Amino acid sequence: MTAQAVTVRIRYLSGLRDATGIRMEEVAFPAGTCLRGVSQWLAERYDIICPGPSVMSTLNGRGWSQAPQALETELHDRDEIALFPLLSGG
Amino acid sequence: MLNGYCGRILRVDLSRRTSKVELLSEELITLLLGGRGIAAKYYWDEIAPGVDELGEKNKIFFFTGPLTGTPLVSTTKFQLATKSPETRMYLCSNCGGDFGPQLKQAGFDGLIIEGRASEWTYLTIKDGAVSFGDAGPWKGFTSTRTLEVLRETFGESKCGAMSIGPAGENLVRISYINVDNRAFGRGGPGAVMGSKKLKGIAVKGTGDISLANPERVAEIRKAAVTDLKQSRANHTKFGTPQYIEPLNTLGCLPTRNFQTAYFEECDKVDAHTMVEQYVEKNYACYRCTVACGKMCLVREGPYKGARARTEFETVGLLGPNCGISDFGAVVKANQLCDELGLDTMSAGNAVALTMELFEKGLIDKKDSLGIDAHFGNPEALFGIIECIAARKGIGDLLAEGMYGVKKARPEWKKFILDVKGMPFAAYDPRGFTGNGLTNGTSSRGACHNVGGWTIRAELQSGKVDRYALGGKGALVKGAQDSRAYVDSIGMCTVVRGAFGFSESPSGDVLEAVTGHAFTPKLMEIAERIYSMERMILNREGIRRKDDLLPDRITKETIPSGPTKGRILTAEMYDVMLDDYYNLRGWDADGVVTEQTKERLGLTHILS
Numbered sequence: 001m002t003a004q005a006v007t008v009r010i011r012y013l014s015g016l017r018d019a020t021g022i023r024m025e026e027v028a029f030p031a032g033t034c035l036r037g038v039s040q041w042l043a044e045r046y047d048i049i050c051p052g053p054s055v056m057s058t059l060n061g062r063g064w065s066q067a068p069q070a071l072e073t074e075l076h077d078r079d080e081i082a083l084f085p086l087l088s089g090g
Numbered sequence: 091m092l093n094g095y096c097g098r099i100l101r102v103d104l105s106r107r108t109s110k111v112e113l114l115s116e117e118l119i120t121l122l123l124g125g126r127g128i129a130a131k132y133y134w135d136e137i138a139p140g141v142d143e144l145g146e147k148n149k150i151f152f153f154t155g156p157l158t159g160t161p162l163v164s165t166t167k168f169q170l171a172t173k174s175p176e177t178r179m180y181l182c183s184n185c186g187g188d189f190g191p192q193l194k195q196a197g198f199d200g201l202i203i204e205g206r207a208s209e210w211t212y213l214t215i216k217d218g219a220v221s222f223g224d225a226g227p228w229k230g231f232t233s234t235r236t237l238e239v240l241r242e243t244f245g246e247s248k249c250g251a252m253s254i255g256p257a258g259e260n261l262v263r264i265s266y267i268n269v270d271n272r273a274f275g276r277g278g279p280g281a282v283m284g285s286k287k288l289k290g291i292a293v294k295g296t297g298d299i300s301l302a303n304p305e306r307v308a309e310i311r312k313a314a315v316t317d318l319k320q321s322r323a324n325h326t327k328f329g330t331p332q333y334i335e336p337l338n339t340l341g342c343l344p345t346r347n348f349q350t351a352y353f354e355e356c357d358k359v360d361a362h363t364m365v366e367q368y369v370e371k372n373y374a375c376y377r378c379t380v381a382c383g384k385m386c387l388v389r390e391g392p393y394k395g396a397r398a399r400t401e402f403e404t405v406g407l408l409g410p411n412c413g414i415s416d417f418g419a420v421v422k423a424n425q426l427c428d429e430l431g432l433d434t435m436s437a438g439n440a441v442a443l444t445m446e447l448f449e450k451g452l453i454d455k456k457d458s459l460g461i462d463a464h465f466g467n468p469e470a471l472f473g474i475i476e477c478i479a480a481r482k483g484i485g486d487l488l489a490e491g492m493y494g495v496k497k498a499r500p501e502w503k504k505f506i507l508d509v510k511g512m513p514f515a516a517y518d519p520r521g522f523t524g525n526g527l528t529n530g531t532s533s534r535g536a537c538h539n540v541g542g543w544t545i546r547a548e549l550q551s552g553k554v555d556r557y558a559l560g561g562k563g564a565l566v567k568g569a570q571d572s573r574a575y576v577d578s579i580g581m582c583t584v585v586r587g588a589f590g591f592s593e594s595p596s597g598d599v600l601e602a603v604t605g606h607a608f609t610p611k612l613m614e615i616a617e618r619i620y621s622m623e624r625m626i627l628n629r630e631g632i633r634r635k636d637d638l639l640p641d642r643i644t645k646e647t648i649p650s651g652p653t654k655g656r657i658l659t660a661e662m663y664d665v666m667l668d669d670y671y672n673l674r675g676w677d678a679d680g681v682v683t684e685q686t687k688e689r690l691g692l693t694h695i696l697s
């Protein structure tokens with residue numbers, strides 16, 4: 001990992017665990033990477049469309065769309081992302 | 091009469107063992123749609139304030155909606171209204187199974203049960219023919235066994251059937267009605283049936299449901315089935331228990347009587363554990379292609395042989411909220427509740443309360459009939475459930491519901507998680523402020539569905555952060571209203587998205603079924619229904635003071651997990667509540683204003 005990288009923990013919850021085959025991983029992204037970059041990385045690596053109609057996503061416990069600059073929000077070291085299927089009431 | 095409706099209601103008087111058919115007004119249908127809307131109107135007309143919920147004058151109103159029984163997807167739903175034994179006020183409830191579609195095919199939009207039988211009775215309806223039978227020999231039967239003997243006696247295996255278990259017979263105020271192994275769960279409607287000595291009802295219909303445009307209905311169904319196969323794939327695989335892990339990660343999963351909102355052993359009760367070790371088969375309601383029901387079987391260990399269809403709320407409240415980390419124990423407790431006839435959600439809250447009182451030394455083994463009622467003890471979970479159903483020991487007090495517990499033991503109020511006597515669902519509102527407003531302003535006491543489910547929007551909307559206060563009034567109102575019309579059309583909320591039934595309704599489903607242009611008016615009708623229900627509550631004495639949240643939410647911070655330090659104080663809540671009342675057109679005390687009644691046509695409808 002270079003000094004310019006940020007390491008982000010990504011949790012794959014519920015059905016997303018099946019889609020990726022793992023529960024959690026730590027990923028090093030180049031400094032300056034935004035949520036949009038994570039979105040592209042998820043699509044390329046796991047074919048997960050996020051934001052998308054069947055996936056929900058949080059950054060440090062808040063929805064991506066509520067992050068300060070939404071998809072343009074820059075990641076910081078030790079940020080935590082969680083991905084899970086669409087919730088719809090229980 | 092519009093297509094999709096029968097235009098007829100069956101009214102049954104148990105006291106006189108008579109029945110009669112009444113006509114349903116088309117004007118009422120165009121104003122209130124069906125299901126929940128029309129049931130509430132009948133409640134307004136026929137249940138005066140002060141009626142004893144367990145007395146002869148209480149009634150049960152069952153109403154289908156225009157989509158119930160039609161060949162779309164999951165058109166299984168029908169609605170109940172009655173005065174709640176648990177909350178001592180208006181109750182609406184929604185249920186699947188075959189009963190609603192069969193009632194409609196028998197030629198009735200609604201069924202009204204009134205009076206009280208002198209002896210234990212069952213009722214059968216075959217098309218227009220109504221019969222009363224002696225259910226005396228079935229007294230003490232579990233709800234599931236009662237369904238079996240009822241169907242056998244009726245001679246119709248493919249019918250709709252409902253029953254109560256021993257808890258309903260014992261007038262336990264948190265007892266449910268088992269409908270084809272689905273549930274009118276909340277509010278204690280099983281005790282209303284019990285008070286009427288009505289052990290079960292079966293219905294068989296052989297008629298057709300008329301459709302305005304059958305070809306278009308078939309097209310809509312085909313497109314929805316394709317949509318649901320993709321959009322609800324996770325529901326098909328994991329059912330609603332798939333929410334356990336995300337909600338725990340979000341710090342919103344009630345744990346040990348809401349003392350915290352993060353369960354350390356979540357892995358042991360999440361959907362993966364369920365699917366990998368317990369799921370026997372999927373269960374689908376009438377005409378449903380999603381099949382989100384998960385029939386679970388315990389295959390080994392001390393609870394081997396236990397079998398139940400576990401849902402998210404049940405897992406959350408009988409599991410982590412009671413400190414239970416053994417999924418097999420949750421299945422066994424679920425089965426106990428189902429068979430004895432208890433609502434799993436209220437039972438989970440009651441057990442959790444007992445465990446906290448026990449751990450704090452406020453009750454002892456003498457109260458719990460020798461049960462070591464510590465959090466995490468499965469034997470305590472089972473034992474307390476049995477005590478409630480049989481009204482033994484502390485179970486006799488818990489059987490009165492949280493309203494009764496607070497009245498008898500006001501010093502325990504700070505440990506009780508309820509609004510208006512109805513205990514919370516498996517979400518901690520300190521992690522989602524909108525969910526607090528949902529619980530406070532729901533038409534039936536703390537309810538995540540009727541109150542408007544906001545969790546997704548509180549994460550996904552760019553406008554309303556989960557901890558924010560601004561915008562929550564509009565968010566909750568919109569969710570409540572859309573739920574009110576969905577509860578009135580007769581379709582399951584899980585599939586609604588595939589039919590355009592959102593807060594901005596689209597498509598032509600109701601037009602294709604009924605021939606009437608309902609879709610553009612749905613949110614207007616829904617708002618009318620919600621304020622009508624509030625008028626009922628106002629008439630029963632409900633005001634702002636009753637919409638407030640319990641002490642644990644407003645006075646205690648979450649002590650651990652991702653939401654550590656979060657709280658929803660009374661002052662924070664007031665900000666949202668004021669905003670909400672204003673948007674609803676209710677005054678500062680939560681009373682529907684005369685202007686709002688006029689605007690929504692309620693002055694005329696309820697005259």
